[in-house]
Amino acid sequence: xxxxxxxxxxxxxxxxxxxxxxxxxxxxxxxxxxxxxxxxxxxxxxxxxxxxxxxxxxxxxxxxxxxxxxxxxxxxxxxxxxxxxxxxxxxxxxxxxxxxxxxxxxxxxxxxxxxxxxxxxxxxxxxxxxxxxxxxxxxxxxxxxxxxxxxxxxxxxxxxxxxxxxxxxxxxxxxxxxxxxxxxxxxxxxxxxxxxxxxxxxxxxxxxxxxxxxxxxxxxxxxxxxxxxxxxxxxxxxxxxxxxxxxxxxxxxxxxxxxxxxxxxxxxxxxxxxxxxxxxxxxxxxxxxxxxxxxxxxxxxxxxxxxxxxxx
Amino acid sequence: xxxxxxxxxxxxxxxxxxxxxxxxxxxxxxxxxxxxxxxxxxxxxxxxxxxxxxxxxxxxxxxxxxxxxxxxxxxxxxxxxxxxxxxxxxxxxxxxxxxxxxxxxxxxxxxxxxxxxxxxxxxxxxxxxxxxxxxxxxxxxxxxxxxxxxxxxxxxxxxxxxxxxxxxxxxxxxxxxxxxxxxxxxxxxxxxxxxxxxxxxxxxxxxxxxxxxxxxxxxxxxxxxxxxxxxxxxxxxxxxxxxxxxxxxxxxxxxxxxxxxxxxxxxxxxxxxxxxxxxxxxxxxxxxxxxxxxxxxxxxxxxxxxxxxx
Numbered sequence: 001x002x003x004x005x006x007x008x009x010x011x012x013x014x015x016x017x018x019x020x021x022x023x024x025x026x027x028x029x030x031x032x033x034x035x036x037x038x039x040x041x042x043x044x045x046x047x048x049x050x051x052x053x054x055x056x057x058x059x060x061x062x063x064x065x066x067x068x069x070x071x072x073x074x075x076x077x078x079x080x081x082x083x084x085x086x087x088x089x090x091x092x093x094x095x096x097x098x099x100x101x102x103x104x105x106x107x108x109x110x111x112x113x114x115x116x117x118x119x120x121x122x123x124x125x126x127x128x129x130x131x132x133x134x135x136x137x138x139x140x141x142x143x144x145x146x147x148x149x150x151x152x153x154x155x156x157x158x159x160x161x162x163x164x165x166x167x168x169x170x171x172x173x174x175x176x177x178x179x180x181x182x183x184x185x186x187x188x189x190x191x192x193x194x195x196x197x198x199x200x201x202x203x204x205x206x207x208x209x210x211x212x213x214x215x216x217x218x219x220x221x222x223x224x225x226x227x228x229x230x231x232x233x234x235x236x237x238x239x240x241x242x243x244x245x246x247x248x249x250x251x252x253x254x255x256x257x258x259x260x261x262x263x264x265x266x267x268x269x270x271x272x273x274x275x276x277x278x279x280x281x282x283x284x285x286x287x288x289x290x291x292x293x294x295x296x297x298x299x300x301x302x303x304x305x306x307x308x309x310x311x312x
Numbered sequence: 313x314x315x316x317x318x319x320x321x322x323x324x325x326x327x328x329x330x331x332x333x334x335x336x337x338x339x340x341x342x343x344x345x346x347x348x349x350x351x352x353x354x355x356x357x358x359x360x361x362x363x364x365x366x367x368x369x370x371x372x373x374x375x376x377x378x379x380x381x382x383x384x385x386x387x388x389x390x391x392x393x394x395x396x397x398x399x400x401x402x403x404x405x406x407x408x409x410x411x412x413x414x415x416x417x418x419x420x421x422x423x424x425x426x427x428x429x430x431x432x433x434x435x436x437x438x439x440x441x442x443x444x445x446x447x448x449x450x451x452x453x454x455x456x457x458x459x460x461x462x463x464x465x466x467x468x469x470x471x472x473x474x475x476x477x478x479x480x481x482x483x484x485x486x487x488x489x490x491x492x493x494x495x496x497x498x499x500x501x502x503x504x505x506x507x508x509x510x511x512x513x514x515x516x517x518x519x520x521x522x523x524x525x526x527x528x529x530x531x532x533x534x535x536x537x538x539x540x541x542x543x544x545x546x547x548x549x550x551x552x553x554x555x556x557x558x559x560x561x562x563x564x565x566x567x568x569x570x571x572x573x574x575x576x577x578x579x580x581x582x583x584x585x586x587x588x589x590x591x592x593x594x595x596x597x598x599x600x601x602x603x604x605x606x607x608x609x610x611x612x613x614x615x616x617x618x619x620x621x622x
Contacts, residue, residue, distance in 0.1 A: 009424040017424035018432075024418060025435045028496060032438060034461055035450050047459045049474075124344050131340035135333055143345070150352040152605050154557040156581045157598030160591060161355030161362070164369060184351035187344055216336055247445035247560035248578075252586055266449035266564055276453055283446050294441045298434045302504050305440075309546060310508045 035287070038280035046276045060089060061277025064270065065103050065285075069095040103282055106264040110286075112175055113260055114243040117182035122236045124183070125190025126228070130220060132191065133198035134206075144195075147188045148307065155248035163253060173254045181249055186239040189307060193238065196308035197231025198224065234300040237293050244290060261286050356602075363596035370589040383596035393597075395572060396580040402487055403494075403562075403576060404555050408548055410495045415502025416544065420536075422503070423510045433507070437500040444497065448564035451493050455479040455565075480566050486573045490562050494555065502547045509543030510536070542620045549612055556605050577601055 009017070038046050042058040063086045072094055081091035090097050131137060132144065162181060163172070171177030201224060209219040225232075251263040265282045268275055294301070302310050331339075363383055367376045387393055418436065422429050439447070454462040457475045467474040479489040513535065521531045559578040562568070568575035568583075575583075581601065585594035 014424050014426040017421040018426035018428070021418060021421050021426075021429070021432050021436075025432045028436055028439060028500075030461070031447070031451065031454060031496070032442075034454065035447075038453070049458050049464075051459065051461050051464050124347065127340035128344040131337040135337035137337050137341060143341075147344070147348060149606070150348060152553055152609060153352075153356070153602055154559070154578050154581065154598070154605075156559060156578050156585065157359065157602060158352070158355060160369075160585050160595055160598060161358040162351070163586075164358070164591075165355060167369075180347070181351060184347050187348060191344060216331065216333065241441060245441075245443035245445075247443065247563075251445075251563075252582070262443050262445040262560075265446050274453070279450065279453075283450055286446055287442050290441050290443075291438055294438055295434055298430070298437070301437060302508055305501060306505065306546070306550065310505055310543065 032287075032291075035280050035283050038276055039284045041277050041280075043270070043275065043277055046280075058089075058277075059086070061275075061281035063089055064101075064275055064278035065268065065281045066101055067097045068099055068101050070098050072096045102264065103261075103268075106259055106261045107285070109175070109258055110244060110260040110262075113178045113182060113258070114240050116175065116179040117186060117243045118236050118239040120179065120183040121186035121190045121239050122194075122232060125187055125194050125235065126225075126232060128187075128191050129194030129198050130224060132195050134203070144192070147191055151185075151188050156252070159249060159252045162249070166253060173256060173258050175258050178250070178254060178258050178260070181253070182243040182246065185246075185249075186242055189242065189304075190235050190239055192307040193235045193304060194228070194231060196303065196311065197228050197235070201227045234297060234304060237297055238300075238304040241290055241293060359595045359598055362592050363599050365592045367592045367595075368589050369585075369591040379592070383593045384600070386593065387597055387600060392572070393580070396575050396577050399487065399572070399574060400556065400558075400576045403491060403558070403574075404552060406488075406491045407494045407498070407555055408551055410491070411499045411502045411551060412544060412548065414495070414499045415547070416506045416540070418499070418503045419506035419510055422507055433504075437504065439497045440500045442497075444561035445564050447497070448493060448561040451489075451565055452480060455489060457481075481570060483570050483573050486566050486570055490565055490574050493561060493565060494558070497561070498551060498554075501551065502544070505543050505547040505550075506540055509540035512543075513539045538622075542616065545612075545616045545619060549609065549616065552612070553605060553609060556601075 037053075037055075039061045040057045040059070041052070041055050042060050045052050045055045045058070046061075067086070067090070069090055072091075073096070076096050077094065081088045082097075087097060132140060137143065166172040166177050169177075171180070205223050205227065206219045209223045210216070214222065245262065246260070247262040250260045254260065254263070261282070265279060265286060266274075268279050268282060270278065297304065364378055364380060365376050366379050368374060422433055451462075454460050455478070457463050457478045462479065463474045463477070466472065466477075477485060479485050479492075517535055517539075518531060521535060526534070557578055558576055559582065562574055562576055563579060563582075566574040568579040581594055581597050584590050584597060
């Protein structure tokens with residue numbers, strides 16, 4: 001920074017660039033900030049005109065998200081409000097809680113299917129990537145291209161035969177079915193990314209281990225795997241984010257037991273149409289983990305989203 | 313891991329040691345290939361087979377007849393399909409154009425290396441990583457006339473009446489409603505790739521150009537643009553394939569409406585396959601789409617390789 005270079009932008013240029021980029025960043029964040037703030041609005045504040053920036057925070061959205069409610073019976077209306085804070089909140093609106101909502105289940109499904117498929121695709125992907133990286137595999141380029149080309153099919157096109165297949169195998173609307181499906185979809189990403197990471201580990205390390213009397217397999221587990229740990233972790237997060245966000249297969253192949261959160265959140269409705277504070281609350285809880293992971297991943301972002309085609 | 317390796321009985325351990333490299337290679341690759349065959353290739357072959365029949369998935373017991381290429385003929389002569397193709401082309405053209413222009417401009421600005429550019433880059437990237445279905449659904453709220461933030465902002469800056477337009481209710485505006493959200497979500501993708509391209513240009517080239525007294529304008533067109541072009545083309549390839557497959561975001565935003573103005577091919581295919589249950593017909597439709605993507609992508613990759621060789 002200290003040395004002057006003719007290619008270094010001038011101070012003024014930097015200022016103008018910074019102002020423009022920050023302006024764009026602020027505009028781009030508005031919808032996301034709006035989701036988070038709507039989650040803490042009362043239902044009347046959420047649909048106020050003009051849109052409210054300052055408001056009295058309320059947990060109504062979160063309570064609605066996690067509970068199902070009905071109109072109070074006359075006895076309930078006269079009875080004193082329940083002791084719990086959320087019970088009181090609902091009572092004031094003339095409603096009564098009848099039980100938990102399905103959001104918890106759907107969120108749990110997302111976690112199970114997300115982590116299950118991530119583990120499998122990273123496990124299988126690591127093995128395949130090592131083989132592609134280190135051995136001469138016949139038809140290697142064709143196989144690698146075949147693995148990539150599986151991503152070109154529109155998910156709806158793949159869903160037709162998968163739907164029939166799952167129906168005859170009894171895998172429709174099961175965790176196992178969705179885990180296998182997401183694993184297959186993520187494998188292409190996982191193999192391509194991990195092959196890139198493995199290619200960067202010098203072969204000399206393994207060769208030294210082999211000379212020391214390690215078997216090939218030991219050299220793989222004790223030398224290569226620890227070296228590839230960062231790459232494996234980054235790949236795992238990318239696979240997890242994909243499975244977490246996936247909607248098309250989830251909406252077509254699951255309806256109840258194994259339904260994940262993305263098809264569920266848009267269906268959260270209140271008394272009159274969509275209950276926006278509850279939708280926003282669900283969206284906030286659902287999007288937050290990905291935002292955190294994105295910040296953690298920033299160094300690997302490019303590689304992950306381009307299948308390793310661009311490295312920084 | 314270590315304990316497992318030690319606990320391995322001696323006989324088995326010797327066997328592992330004895331495995332040839334070739335055997336290890338195949339043992340490592342086989343599960344992946346098997347799973348991909350089962351979940352990708354087998355279904356693809358099945359789709360091809362179904363595409364020549366009149367099968368309907370909601371009537372599994374009905375007689376399945378082989379009807380030759382009739383499904384294909386029907387699709388290619390159906391006027392509505394061409395309308396959805398047009399809607400898809402319109403969506404593809406404008407999203408790619410906007411994302412390339414804005415994405416490149418942002419990358420160019422970020423590459424001025426001002427203080428804190430890493431932080432702002434990460435913030436800009438956030439929308440891209442989120443669930444399109446969940447975010448798309450929330451955008452319908454932002455797009456609502458009167459209470460929506462988007463309409464309010466537009467009205468605030470243009471002086472128009474907030475209730476005078478509805479982004480997703482109006483036939484003329486709906487195609488733009490999906491373009492705006494897709495551009496908001498995916499511009500950072502193009503930006504990141506362009507940024508990698510810009511950072512790959514060595515300073516020495518600009519220094520040499522400076523010595524030759526080349527103007528900044530000339531440097532931009534003769535150094536920056538050509539050197540970033542392969543990266544930009546790669547970004548367009550990825551976005552093109554993704555947007556050709558576009559489903560989740562648009563389904564949540566407009567559901568294909570109003571009328572058929574935002575019925576992209578994937579949405580149309582979903583209606584044929586999972587609402588009208590014309591399985592045979594939609595299988596043929598799927599094959600046609602796949603061949604189209606594959607064909608266009610192959611031609612494009614050839615062009616990309618030519619640009620890279622230059």
